[in-house]
Amino acid sequence: MSTAPTDPPAPATTTVDLRRFAWLSIATAIATITLKAGAWAMTGSVGLLSDAAESTVNLVAAVVALIALTVAARPATERFLYGRAKAEYFSAAVEGLMIFVAAAVILVTAVERFVNPRPLENLDIGLVIVVIASVLNGVVALVLMRAGRAHNSITLRADGRHLMTDVVTSAGVLIGVGLVALTGWERLDALVAFAVGVNIIVTGIGLLSEAISGLLDKALPARDHEIITDILRRRTDGTVTFHGLQTREAGQERFMTVHVLVPDEWTVKHGHDYIEDLEDELRDALGSLRVLTHLEPISDPASYEDIPEAHVPIHGDDHDPTRPPTH
Template sequence: MSSTETSSRPVRQKVDLTKFAWLSIAAAIVTITLKAGAWVMTGSVGLLSDAAESVVNLVAAVVALIALRVAFRPATERFLYGRARAEYFSAAVEGVMIFAAAGVILVTAVERFLNPRPLENVGWGLAISVIASLVNGGVALVLLRAGKQHDSITLRADGKHLMTDVVTSAGVLVGVALVVLTGWERLDALVAFAVGVNIIVTGIGLITESVSGLLDKALPDEEHEVITEILRRRTDGTVTFHGLQTREAGQEKYMNVHVLVPDDWTVKRGHDYIEGLEHELMGVMPTLHVLTHLEPISDPASYEDIPEAHVPIHGEDEAALRPPRDDADAQG
């Protein structure tokens, strides 16, 4: 079976995302200062747990900065495909840090439940905590938007973490206010405990997402639909496709597919066809790296190498699309 392979680079350059990590670091420093001050003023273990999570935010932001710097480096002779997967390590580290913060919060909450203490200066403490939450909320929205735009798991993870911090801060504020209204001091510890549990759930989600990326998770279904729609449109009876596989690594997306063309096409004609296909695909997905495998459409051997795991292009078993073998083929 004669074949040729070709690949191409995306038309859009990788974007340096470290400015967003610096924004996250600055926000973490500001919120740590504000929340620690609120805790000192009130003595609330709930506000202490909120401040502890902001410390984790700072560590996670520093790790994200390192990961984004590494991922942005160009490919070298040793790292021929670049270092895009460094972003997944950042998300995993952030998940682990969340677990550490949750552990501290839960232990502190149990101790305060057993030994409740009255709260002081609640009004000022709550006001300061609200300001810190507004800072986190604004930065979280910026990170989530940038993470979606640039396909960065690091920014998405950091944004989700900050948004979780905003939600938990709201819970803490409600809890502290209820302590003042009801006079039940142990409620402060219960709220802190609930914050710890919520943080654990967030950490599990981040680690799951990072592990999926390290294990070559396929592109999302909506992106598969974009690719298969183009391939189906180009299937015209003389050219067809099968064996589509995809994966993602940080900002980069990868796909490989078998292109079956008429037996009498020259290598030049096949190459020109594939060039047009790649440009169309990358026109709608600029960071997509395309690897194609050219095969003669009537050769039965072209249908023997369909990967066991692949994305259906034509909505049915692609091996069933092979042309019938004539008598000469069967005897050969």
């Protein structure tokens, strides 16, 4: 679709700078590493050691998230015409892999301590420190996940979920160390640490799956499709109709393409004005959305020969998108 030189730039291309959340994650990771390492040094608990190891992984992941968000925020260039929003998916994949590293360290250490149990010391102060670190991680995790949902950032969602696994780890460690204090059976510490490691692996698998889906141009969520198709159905009136709807997302960016079939006698100006109004309505409904439309004459059979094999259905079962409407 062509546009006049005086057309204002579409606001949908605006992205939000999310790097401040990555800096928050880095600061939190440094604070929790310091707290948990001190707790491990005082108690000798393998559970606390595994907890501190995961926080170290959190720091590395937070730095990777900062790099990814910095790259994703760069504007489009002649080489990257659609920007670099997909850098966020690489960050999420790295987060998932780092979770596997943390889980491996925890599992190996837990097995070694189960075979060679050792008495724990200074449990009271050690547990207090872990509780403080867990509260800090939990608050920041909620902030990151909320921001990730609000701005459609997989990097922040992944970092928040990563921190939340740290909270789960800490909760497991607290249970294990508490049971050791109550029962005197030192191997409980290692068993709980092992269970926590398995739980972290499950989280890592979920993050990797989400990152891979994004890199493979996953479609927009069903809720967004409902909003789009509702608008297109309301505008289908026998003289104008639509087909070939496709969508995808890349980080904060969301994209859609659709074929717009209009009366043959419309002028280019008429069609252009109609599409501008349609795109404005779609952006108003969905916020940040890049809309690409393809204008076609409604009665030309060739207009029905280029429908993509994979597309989102717009109309009901009684509507055949491959045939011109009957009047």
